[in-house]
Amino acid sequence: xxxxxxxxxxxxxxxxxxxxxxLFSGEEILVQLRQIWTSIGLPVMAIAGFLxxxxxxxxxxxxxxxxxxxxxxxxxxxxxxxxxxxxERAKANDFYARQDARIAKxxxxxxxxxxxxxxxxxxxxxxxxxxxxxxxxxxxFIFASILALPIGIICGANKNIMTxxxxxxxxxxxxxxxxxxxxxxxxxxxxxxxxxxLVPKSFIISAVTVAMCxxxxxxxxxxxxxxxxxxxxxxxxxxLQLSAxxxxxxxxxxxxxxxxxxxLRITLGVGWMVLIAAEMMAQNPGLGKFxxxxxxxxxxxSIARIMVAVLTIGMIGYALDRLMAxxxxxxxxx
Amino acid sequence: MLQLKNIYKSFGExxxxxxxxxxxxxxxxxxxxxxxxxxxxxxxxTLVKLLAGLQQADKGEVLYKGQAIKGPGxxxxxxxxxxxxxxxxxxxxxxxxxxxxVFPKWSKAQREAHVMRYISMVNLSHAAHKAxxxxxxxxxxxxxxxxxxxxxxxxxxxxxxxxxxxxxTRGNLQQExxxxxxxxxxxxxxxxxxxxxxxxxxxxxxxxxxxxxATLGPAFAIDIERPRDKTQLNHIPEYKRLRNDVITYLLDTxxxxxxQKELEVNRELPDVKPVMPRSGFSLALR
Numbered sequence: 261x262x263x264x265x266x267x268x269x270x271x272x273x274x275x276x277x278x279x280x281x282x283l284f285s286g287e288e289i290l291v292q293l294r295q296i297w298t299s300i301g302l303p304v305m306a307i308a309g310f311l312x313x314x315x316x317x318x319x320x321x322x323x324x325x326x327x328x329x330x331x332x333x334x335x336x337x338x339x340x341x342x343x344x345x346x347x348e349r350a351k352a353n354d355f356y357a358r359q360d361a362r363i364a365k366x367x368x369x370x371x372x373x374x375x376x377x378x379x380x381x382x383x384x385x386x387x388x389x390x391x392x393x394x395x396x397x398x399x400x401f402i403f404a405s406i407l408a409l410p411i412g413i414i415c416g417a418n419k420n421i422m423t424x425x426x427x428x429x430x431x432x433x434x435x436x437x438x439x440x441x442x443x444x445x446x447x448x449x450x451x452x453x454x455x456x457x458l459v460p461k462s463f464i465i466s467a468v469t470v471a472m473c474x475x476x477x478x479x480x481x482x483x484x485x486x487x488x489x490x491x492x493x494x495x496x497x498x499x500l501q502l503s504a505x506x507x508x509x510x511x512x513x514x515x516x517x518x519x520x521x522x523x524l525r526i527t528l529g530v531g532w533m534v535l536i537a538a539e540m541m542a543q544n545p546g547l548g549k550f551x552x553x554x555x556x557x558x559x560x561x562s563i564a565r566i567m568v569a570v571l572t573i574g575m576i577g578y579a580l581d582r583l584m585a586x587x588x589x590x591x592x593x594x
Numbered sequence: 595m596l597q598l599k600n601i602y603k604s605f606g607e608x609x610x611x612x613x614x615x616x617x618x619x620x621x622x623x624x625x626x627x628x629x630x631x632x633x634x635x636x637x638x639x640t641l642v643k644l645l646a647g648l649q650q651a652d653k654g655e656v657l658y659k660g661q662a663i664k665g666p667g668x669x670x671x672x673x674x675x676x677x678x679x680x681x682x683x684x685x686x687x688x689x690x691x692x693x694x695x696v697f698p699k700w701s702k703a704q705r706e707a708h709v710m711r712y713i714s715m716v717n718l719s720h721a722a723h724k725a726x727x728x729x730x731x732x733x734x735x736x737x738x739x740x741x742x743x744x745x746x747x748x749x750x751x752x753x754x755x756x757x758x759x760x761x762x763t764r765g766n767l768q769q770e771x772x773x774x775x776x777x778x779x780x781x782x783x784x785x786x787x788x789x790x791x792x793x794x795x796x797x798x799x800x801x802x803x804x805x806x807x808a809t810l811g812p813a814f815a816i817d818i819e820r821p822r823d824k825t826q827l828n829h830i831p832e833y834k835r836l837r838n839d840v841i842t843y844l845l846d847t848x849x850x851x852x853x854q855k856e857l858e859v860n861r862e863l864p865d866v867k868p869v870m871p872r873s874g875f876s877l878a879l880r
Contacts, residue, residue, distance in 0.1 A: 492678040495648055499666045500692045500745075510691065514682040593681040593727065 271589065273582050276300050329564035334571070337564040345385040352380040384545050390572065393546030396463055397528070397535045397580075400470025404527050407471065408478035409520070413508075415479070416486025416516070433476040437534040440472045441465070441541045466535065466544040474531035481523025485516035517591040525584035532577045547573055595781050596622040596645060596749060601654035603640055614640050616807035618654070620800070622749075622781060629784040629792035630810075631840065632802030633848060638785045639675065641802070642753045645783065646672045658749075668696045671747030675754040677734040679726040679741075685713065686722045689741045696745045712744040713737075715774060732763035739771060750775075750782045757787055765824055768794055776821060789840050793833060794822055801844050804851035811847065814840055 262285045269277050279295035311331045321328040329337075363375045384392070415422040448465050489512050497507045539548025551569050554562040601618040604611055614637040622628050632638050643649040644656050647666040656663045658670065666672075679688050689709045697705065713722050716736035726734055735755055742750060755771075756764045772795055775782055786792050792799040793816055801811035818832055827833045 492674060492676060493680060495674065496678045496680065498648060499646060499672045500695050501666055501668065502691070502695065511680065514680070517682075593725070 272586055276303075323563065325558055325563055326560050329561075329567060333561075333564040334567045337561055338568045340561070341386040341565065341568060345387050348382050348385045351382055355380045355382075386550065386568075389546050389550045390576070392463075392544065393535060393539065393548070394576070396466045396539065396544055396546055397470055397531050399463075400467040400474065400531050400535065401524075401528050403467060403471035404475035404531065405478060405524065408475040408523070408527070409482055412479045412482025412520075412523075413486055413513075413516075415483035417508075417512075419487070422483060422487070429476065429479065432472075433480075435473070437469050437473045437537045438541065440469050441538060444468045444472065445542065460544070462539075462542045462544040465542040466538040466546070466548075469538040469542070470531045470535050473534040474527040477526035477530060478520070478523035481526070482516065482520050485519030485523075486512055489515045514593075518588065518593075521584070521588040521591055525581065525588055528580050528584055529577065532573075532580055536573060595624040595626075595659060596620075596783070597655070597657040597660075598641075598644070599655040599657065601644065601651045601656065603637075603644065603649070603651050613807040615644075615651075616809050618808075618810055620810060622783060624781055625779045626798065627775065627779075627782045627784070627796045629786055629796035629799045630802050631786050631789055631792045631799055631844070632808070633804045633844070634787055636802050636804045637806075637808040638787075638802055639753055642672075642751050642783065642785050645749075646670055646751050668745050669748045671742035671745050671750050673735075673738050673742045673750070673752040673755045675757065677726070677731075677738045679734055679737055681726050684723050684725055685718060685729070685737050686710070688726065688737060689713065689744050692741050692745045709744060712740040715743070716740045716770065730763075731759050732767060735759065735767060736770070739767075739774075743774065748780060750780055752782065752784045754785050754787060756791065764791070769824065771795070772821065789837060789844070790827075793818075793836055793840070794824055794827060799836070799840060801840060801847070803847045811843055 262281060265281050266278055269275065269281070276299040279292045279299060283289065283292040283296070315330040315332070318328040318330040359378065363377070366373050366375045411425075415425055445465050448461060448468060452461060452464055493511050493515050494507075497511045502510065535546070536548040536551065538544070539546045540552040541548075543549055543552075547569050551566050554565045554569075598618050598620040601615055602613070603615040604613045606612055618641065620628075630638060630641065640649065644651055645663070647656075647663045647670070658667075663670075679685075680691070683691065686706075686709050689712060690705055693700075693705050693708055697708070700708070710719070710722065713719055716739055718733060718736055718740070721729060721733060726737065729737070735758075739755065752771075756767055759767065768791060775795075784792065784795055789799070796816060798813050798815055800813045803809050803811055814836055816836060818827075818830060
């Protein structure tokens with residue numbers, strides 16, 4: 261049980277929780293307490309110091325929207341956003357309840373009637389926006405992987421193709437999402453004309469932009485990984501006389517998986533970073549649009565709300581990275 | 595059965611060019627166990643790679659039953675120096691990978707039985723479903739041996755299979771490989787840096803003179819009755835004489851090569867891997 265828990269914590273990267281497990285299972289108390297102090301006490305101290313500095317400095321900065329918000333105001337706005345989410349959900353529930361009641365009444369009067377159901381059209385709440393952002397980055401990540409993995413494998417397998425494509429990759433790699441966005445917008449608008457409301461155009465534009473900016477890490481890592489497969493493994497493949505297909509799927513790809521996952525991890529990180537800018541410009545209703553709207557809104561609480569968004573972005577980014585790190589660990593062989 | 599005729603092999607070009615093998619002639623009879631012993635870096639691995647078909651000679655012929663060797667083949671099994679197991683496959687899967695190639699028509703159950711038979715032959719039945727990373731060096735090399743044997747090759751090529759192991763494990767594995775070899779006496783070529791190992795296992799031991807431009811020294815026939823017992827060897831005068839002869843020969847040529855090397859400055863070493871972690875050939879008295 262204990263070993264299992266510790267293994268799970270190690271796998272998810274929550275190393276700080278391990279001493280607690282050991283402490284409660286009655287291992288040497290002093291050692292565990294010292295562990296807890298170094299793994300939790302120190303970071304907590306640093307965070308407290310950071311909040312204090314933020315609090316003190318923020319008080320001295322006056323913006324056109326009032327004093328720069330400190331940690332207190334930001335916490336308060338986080339609660340407000342949560343409340344807004346709850347009220348909006350309550351409104352939606354009320355709306356559907358009323359609609360259901362109305363339909364029931366119509367049906368009671370005339371069983372053959374086919375009353376129209378309408379979806380609630382309230383504004384998206386902060387949590388909806390987070391969800392949209394996650395969906396967008398996920399779709400962008402899938403696009404990036406679909407493009408980068410095969411090209412990376414081909415580049416890694418054939419030196420000439422790598423040499424041929426290398427300049428293109430190197431030139432396109434450092435381009436900012438803000439530069440891609442107008443082009444992507446025009447292209448998507450021209451190609452994706454069947455706007456049936458299933459997938460909003462802004463969503464696709466954001467996702468494609470994310471893919472354009474983030475696919476390079478996966479591509480390069482895959483290519484380098486495939487090109488640098490341990491010579492011993494290739495010798496084995498030769499001596500066992502594996503076919504080209506078997507060599508690819510039984511030797512080269514498994515050997516490259518750790519490198520590929522490192523690439524995918526970077527891709528997801530870059531994608532999440534780029535997403536906010538893409539959403540701001542494309543008006544995709546995610547966290548980027550939230551920040552942009554608050555900025556345009558310019559109320560006295562706007563900056564605090566933007567800071568909530570900043571912290572949210574950071575924490576989600578961290579969580580995504582941990583997730584990918586755990587996957588990466590899973591596919592790595594000793 | 596296996597023949598090397600006037601083999602030359604070099605790596606690199608122009609100034610970087612290093613002659614590794616120089617006019618190598620070798621003839622291995624069917625059912626014969628030949629050991630080639632030499633300093634690390636003398637081109638032993640290159641030699642065995644030529645026979646395995648992993649590399650091609652610049653000049654000369656590599657023949658198997660009179661036919662030129664163009665690439666690797668199932669009839670020549672190979673045990674690598676650093677095990678070369680695929681770390682993402684279990685022991686059984688590693689072996690099955692080769693078995694499936696050699697016997698493509700077999701059913702899964704047939705293959706599994708075959709694989710398990712060879713795993714038990716190297717005494718690893720308890721570890722059949724473990725990953726190579728969970729095994730010790732000696733166990734890994736057993737897997738590598740089982741993988742090579744399971745493909746039922748006619749020739750077994752072993753490239754310093756035991757040089758990375760500690761002395762005890764090494765002794766055990768020597769006996770085991772000998773025991774398995776004794777059962778059907780396939781043709782075998784053992785590359786080693788350990789004279790004792792060569793004498794214990796082979797019918798014929800041939801020193802490879804230190805590279806660059808390595809040539810084969812004179813063959814020493816080993817007329818010691820099989821099965822040979824490692825612990826008894828030391829009492830056999832023939833063994834002592836052979837051991838002395840081979841070591842003296844190697845030391846003499848080694849000194850010559852060193853003298854020659856001192857004359858040539860900045861000579862690049864050939865592109866062969868050093869033996870880890872015990873490099874150099876062993877004179878340790880055991």
